Amino acid sequence: MARTSRGRQKVEMVKMVKDSNRQVTFSKRRSGLFKKASELCTLCGVEIAIIVFSPGHKVFSFGHPSIQALLDRFLARNPTKLATSSSSSSAHRNAQVRELNAQLTQVLQEVEIEKKHGEELNRIRKISQSHCWWEAPVRELGLDQLQHLKAALQEFSKNISRQKLFLQTCSAPTPTPPLQFFGPANPAMATLPTADNHLQYDIKNINPTTTTTNSNNNLHLHHGYGSGFY
C-alpha cells in the first residue's frame, strides 16, 4: 500500500482560507463540539446551551434540556438591555426592514456570483496544472508515462536542435517556423497520458478485519439538537 494517508495534519489557528475546507472542518468540529457538550451533560449532570451561526448563514443549536428554558434562565439572570428606543414610526420601521432585506438579497446574489467566479478560476488553474503534469516529480509518474515522456522528449530534442540550427543559419527575426512544442503534429505526444493515472501501482487495500473503532457507537446519545429555523 503506497502510503494512502498522511494522517492528521497540524493546522494553524488561523481562519482557513479555502472555502470547501472550512466548510468540512466546520461540519466535523461542530459535531465534535456538540458531542463534547453532550458528554459533559451526562457525565456531570449539567445543563448546556450552544448556539452557532455557521459561515453559511445557518444556525445550529444544542440544548439540554431545552435551549429555550436555558436562555430564559440566562436572560433572567442577565437582563438584556435591548434598545427600546422606539425611535421611529412603525411605517418607517417597516421601510427600514424592507430596505435591509432588499440589500441583503442583492448582496447575497453578489456573493454567489463571486464564489462561482472563484471556483471557475480554481478549475481553470487545476486544468492548467494537470496539463503540465510533467512538471511534477518524476517519482510520481507511472512507467508508461515515463516511457512516453522519454520518447516524446527525445523527439522534441531533435526538433529543437533543428530549430536552433535553422535560427543560427537565418540570423533573421524568426519567420515563424512550422514547429510546435506539444502540438498534435507530434504523434508521440498525441498519446501522452494525462496526469491522473498515477495510481497504477496502488495495491488494492482489502482489509477484512473490521476491528476499526466504529463498530460500537452511540454510547453517548446526543441530547436532541439540530439546525435552527430559518
Added chain:
Amino acid sequence: MARTSRGRQKVEMVKMVKDSNRQVTFSKRRSGLFKKASELCTLCGVEIAIIVFSPGHKVFSFGHPSIQALLDRFLARNPTKLATSSSSSSAHRNAQVRELNAQLTQVLQEVEIEKKHGEELNRIRKISQSHCWWEAPVRELGLDQLQHLKAALQEFSKNISRQKLFLQTCSAPTPTPPLQFFGPANPAMATLPTADNHLQYDIKNINPTTTTTNSNNNLHLHHGYGSGFY
C-alpha cells in the same frame, strides 16, 4: 518511581457518582469545550455562544463576539414566547433589525473576500502562464529560451532514462527513488518555477509557538469568555 501514572482511563458515559471527581471533570472538560469553541470560531470564522449551568449552581458562558449579540440574533430568528412580553414587540423588532444588519455586514465582508480571492487567482494565473512559457508554441520562443529549453530537456531525458532503468531493475512497487524532475541539481532548471509558489499569499504565519503544552501559552486567543455573573 514505580508506575506513577496509569494514563488516561476510560470512563463510562454515565453521571459520575463521586462528587469531587465530577467537579474536577467538569472543570477540565468545560475548559476543553470552550477551547474547542474558540478554535471553531477562529478556524471557521463563525459565531458561537455557550451557556453552562454548573452543578454548583454557577453559570459559565462563552461568546464570540458577544453573548448578548448572539442571543439577540438567535431570538430574532426564533421568536420566544417569553412571558415578559411587555416590551417584547419593540425589542423584538429591534433585534430583527440588528440581525439583518449583522447579516448584511457579514455578507458584505464575504463579497470583499471573494473579490480579492478572484483577483488573486487571476494574478496567479497570469504569473503561472508567464512562467510556463515553454508550454507555448516553439515559434513564439526566443533563441535564448530555446537553448535553455534544449539543455534542460536533455538533462531531463537523461534523468528519465536512469529512472526507467531503475524501475525495470526493481520490478517492485517504486520505493521512491531519489530522483526529482526539477531538482536543484540542474542549474539550467534552477530558475524554472516550481508549481507551488501559487499560495504564498495566504501564508501569514504568525505563530510564536512554544510547543510544550506546559508553558501556559495563549496560542489561540480565547475570545473573551468567563464565568457569568452570580
Added chain:
DNA sequence: TCACCTATATTTAGGCA
C-alpha cells in the same frame, strides 16, 4: 480549584467514496 505529569483515549485533517 489549578498546574503539572504520564500514558492512553479520542479527535480530527486530508483523502476517498
Added chain:
DNA sequence: TTGCCTAAATATAGGTG
C-alpha cells in the same frame, strides 16, 4: 452532505503538590 480510513495531534483520567 455524510461516512469511512489512516496516522498524527490533542484531550484528559488519575495522581501529586
